[in-house]
Amino acid sequence: MQMVPSGYDKEREDIVQGEIHTIEYPSTTLGNSRKARVYTPPGYSDRQEYSVLYLLHGIGGDENEWYTHGKPQIILDNLYADQMLKPMIVVLPNGRAMLNDRAEGDIFAPDKVQAFETFESDLFHDLIPYIEANYSVRTDRMHRAIAGLSMGGGQSLNIGLNNLDRFA
Template structure:
């Protein structure tokens, strides 16, 4: 029942009604419609095939990374906050690692990625097969308020997802880079998210290109800014990768479709990946599997 309730929250069914309480201050984009009838376009197709057999199975014959929960001081919120962290196999403070920040959906928290997607299993397998670069993954709580638990009417807490931009830039990243052996430049820093977190990743990543060079939105939610406010052709030249993906059975598909169409008109390079899924964990798991393989970091740029 716990899993079902969280899935329903992540799916944003209640957002078929317009949000009643948009964030204050530095106003977010105007409310966008959530669920809409699905109308598929000619290029709404997979960019990659189905993953191979065993891609998401934990293997006993390979080295494994470490998944742990840590805390950090948030000046933005005024509390100590939690964050889940994955360090790759054979992590060593003597080496520098690129970083990936993964953001959860409106009904989730810092544990959602590990519970629904198991990125540690997928990345362990990919690293062992030399299909992904060893990296550190940080999974913070994107609800920047003192009570950041996903309880009650989670849609009332939507303003806290906008506030998280400051927490991420001013508190999370500095705390991480003082504690872990990471590269500290934009070329080695990626951000992605699912649903509400997908909107955050696009808003914060594309809005702070001095901080992130690799950006991905999975099944992005209505908090996503309007396309023309997200990225200009001039700014796009700073990107190493822009990834958009969604399921063709997802009522939120139109949000990603709109941004994809804008990018095509503006001739902005990006990856567009549409699969036979809904607003569900199988979509995000497969998106993550292919997305992290594109994060070549210092080894090169561009899609694999």
């Protein structure tokens, strides 16, 4: 078993870094625009096609949760610098698909719990098509993955295992 290297999540200034930015995509599911963060690997080029990982947050988070607390951009940059990972795009969406999708108030209220289920429609009808239209990505199931933390882990299992034609 390989141990996690020391400093895997510490920013290194001597390496090439990817970019992480906020996008807004049109949600026909909700009838408004929604936000997500997208990480592109160092040297991202539209002349190459990339795999995509949709990385979902826990119940109290939103599209900023991983970026703020998990620092995936630093971990990914370090893995690329150490040649331990093939380049991919990572999408950090908001898994709460409702008009006011902020993690505020009673996060266990029925409408907010329903919004976690509604996210599946937003993902398939709005976010994935947006990513595939605006980034150079492979669109087959073998190059699309979904994972998450806590509530996002539950969403990942429900969505991913019920849609094996879309996720590997």
